[in-house]
């Protein structure tokens with residue numbers, strides 16, 4: 001057992017080493033990724049729970065690394081936040097989304113509202129409002145075509161400042177969504193004070209509606225039902241993310257969740273593939 005323990009330790013520490021080397025390698029590559037044009041913006045449809053029609057889409061960044069292939073945002077967004085690279089990357093995301101919206105409009109398509117993720121360092125950065133205002137104004141896109149998704153924890157970090165900034169974005173015409181709802185803590189009074197349009201129930205809640213429980217089961221999933229009712233009483237559109245099964249969809253429909261997003265309907269798609277969906 002002792003021998004095994006030693007091996008396990010060696011394995012563990014060399015694994016750690018490898019990981020930090022990997023981290024360093026990725027970090028220096030991340031600096032070059034923008035100028036090398038290695039980022040891609042994918043779009044995942046948001047659908048109306050009842051009609052299953054596309055009513056929106058979330059823009060999700062992908063990094064197409066020359067040697068490693070696609071690197072997911074969970075891997076490099078935290079790194080970008082740490083190094084401050086999130087600011088130019090975030091600007092690229094908004095510019096690219098605006099470019100895509102303009103191109104789709106130019107080809108005569110009716111564009112659903114596009115959601116863009118804003119992470120904590122971006123939201124707190126000085127000059128963020130001005131940068132957003134400039135990018136959107138330069139693009140010619142109507143601000144009402146865009147939703148900002150900001151997580152609960154970001155907003156609660158500094159609730160007073162967040163409220164002021166959200167009010168400015170709201171006045172500009174943007175729609176505002178609280179992302180990953182239920183994973184942090186937010187008091188009811190703040191939910192009312194933030195000028196939100198939408199609440200996204202975190203996908204971890206969806207696991208509650210599992211295969212062992214009928215959609216009508218009053219035990220499991222009541223938390224989701226409660227969140228939907230609460231959100232509606234505040235006049236918010238409720239979106240469930242991570243919807244993977246028909247059972248989950250049926251449950252959400254029964255509880256009057258407004259919109260769903262998840263692999264059941266579509267994976268995130270490259271812009272061209274998303275455009276083809278809009279064309280049907």
Ligand code: C2E
Pocket residue numbers: 044059060061072073074077090093117118119149179180203241242243244261262263264268
């Ligand atoms: P998020 O904002 O919570 O995005 C939802 C994540 O759930 C996405 O992961 C999406 O691909 C994934 N997803 C969608 N449907 C399903 C499903 O049915 N099942 C499961 N298990 N997952 C599903 P993704 O694209 O890997 O993004 C991860 C996170 O990275 C995002 O979480 C967001 O926090 C961040 N992120 C992505 N794009 C951007 C961006 O452009 N800017 C910033 N600041 N953050 C971004």
Ligand code: CA
Pocket residue numbers: 058117149179
């Ligand atoms: Ca999101």
Ligand code: CA
Pocket residue numbers: 179180200202203241
């Ligand atoms: Ca989310």
Ligand code: CA
Pocket residue numbers: 180
């Ligand atoms: Ca998330």
